[in-house]
Amino acid sequence: MTQIKRRRFIKNTIYSGLSASLIPTHLMAQTQSGIDHLENERHPTGKTKKIIVAGAGISGLSCAYELMKKGHEVTVLEASGRFGGAVLSVHDGLADGLYADFGAENFTKPGYENYWKYIEEFKLTVLPYHHRENRLTRIDGVWHTDKMEREVREKKMELLGGFNKYELNFLKSNPVSNLQLLYLEPYFGKFTDEYQPFGIGYDQLENIPVSQIYEQAGASKAAMSLLGGDKTSALYSIWQAFIMHKRGYDNQFKLFRLKEGNQALTNELGRRLGTNLKLGCQVLEIAHTETGVNVKYRELGGIKEMSADYLACCLRTTALKKILITPVLPPEKQYVIDNLKYDQTTRIVFQARSKFWLKDQLSINLSFNHPALSHIWQVADEVQTDRVSLMAKAPGGTNPSRTLDAFKELYPGKKSNIDIEQILVKDWSKDTFVHGCERHGFSALGELSKFWPHTMAAHGRIHFGGAHTDNRSWGMEAATNAANRVAMEIDKS
């Protein structure tokens, strides 16, 4: 080994040692059992195609897996040294087998249909997730139970003159969180495709606020104040409500997570892709013609090239911004790349010696509404130990020591009971490859048509996946939906 190569090797191990050691330990433990026989599952629908998948987040992984199952020849190029992207479960550094999901945290039922498919196929263990139950919320410096919050809201509604007869009737059989449906459901009938809000007679609604729809339908002052929406486009609201309705989210839905962390699923996908998944390969350039694509990427410090029939591009727009594409993408697509935004969060995990909040007879599902600490809840509660891991959420760029200070200062019980012994942190706003969390919506007046449907539209031989290309932004659901869509598009073309 030359001097140069050796230095690179050492340095990378030091850096990635921290991340790499987080992943394989538990991955290996689970993956020794044989891989299901993929050959049997393959059911080619036509000619075998050669496909490059850019990005090994959950979307790229599941897209590649689907294409492989359909008998195509797939190579996944991932820039970073691990796969899974924003799905990141961490065990190392936590005691007694505790762990935490630093990225995508939960999934629902109903909903997440494509995601559940993989859970069943890989026989993963699902656990219920109760982090939004019995929540205490700090409002204007005072802690409120869910019940108190409801009472405050009811009082406010009363002061505004209460709901009208029509609304009261609706609320007899529906939760108040569904009140918008009373006014939006009449619009649902015209949708034929949940991916197409345009061209069904509502285009002009993109430019009027949804509050106007409520007002024109005679909503009470109380309902108007509850529903808000004076800055949200009516078309966007109707469309999103329709998708929620179609997926069964109107009714109470349950939250779940995977035992040992949600990364169990991406680990299984990655394992099935085997050496077709190449880590440490950053895509630099994409050239495309009517008949194929050519991708330039960096691997081990050198530049390599690869050609294929199709590119399944499952990269975030933050990564796409740095890739040279020739010929250039159409202006509508470029607009999406230039303007799409992602939420930024910091995840902070506290490890405590005990369930100290029980001494104060409190729930640990707490909403602080503090600049350095929005929520906290318990994770990995099934692990047999006295110790606990608590997940806290704060805006990107937050210093975790300040989060701890905020917790200590505002904790509603006795402060001397707090026995937190260490902090782990992941700030997604500082991640080189997974810069940020879920994509932001397109809800402002006149904004939807600038993003949709261009966000998901293919361009020649390049098909676009990734969670940001789906019609709703819930991370793993959007990612697996987009992946399945792209796999289908490429298989059929």
Place this chain on the structure above:
Amino acid sequence: MVRNIILLVLISSTLNIWNGPTKKSDNQGVSEVLTKFSQLAFFSTKNQQEKSLPNVKLHLSQNENLTWGSFVQYTIDVSDKADGDSKYGEILNNKVLLEIEFMHLNDKQGLNQNRAANKKEPNHEGLSLMMESTCFACHTDKEIMTGPSFSEIAKRYEINKNNITLLANHILEGSKGQWGNIEMPSHPNLTVEETEKITAFILSQGSRKNHQMLTGLEGMFQIMEKPGDLEQGVYLLTASYTSTSSIKGQQSITLPIK
């Protein structure tokens, strides 16, 4: 830093050691600490205080036959005796800057003057403060990211004392609802004086139409669409790195556009 990884902070006296006495930026406790810490471990055999001029080299995907509207990819190589080498992941992304300035080609004299000015221009304190902090994780000069771009901010707020006070306060306290519903964190480690300097920089930089700043060791920018009356133009690109011992190394390239 190569990758931003979870790291462990023990709440005990070690935290104070890790924090170190120097940085006043928002992420002082954590990520920077990892970098400092590992660099320290890595260069323990070297004289860290050695003052030297960092060597900066700018590479472009294409530097000939560039046309209006096209995209240019760049990488910046940095090596510094004390800080290390970008080739080995030892250079922090947010200490590396690319300045992109457009000038009319016919204006040869202007170009030379500008080059001279560029060399002499002192480091803007507001900019250095931002590069020490976390701002560039969410903001850029001309492009939209999580937060509004400097040019959007400058368009909304003209430079005057009231606006500087207002924005300086928003940076300190955090902000929500001014631009959308993504939240900007508070920056309690900065002082009012510092955020005022930062704001002054953002407002003046944001309003410079033909001048763009990008941070990071690599990226891409777009050559402007052809301005009406002009046949040719020239871009002046300056890559720079400010070392931990506060010495700035830089390289400039001119890029003719047809």
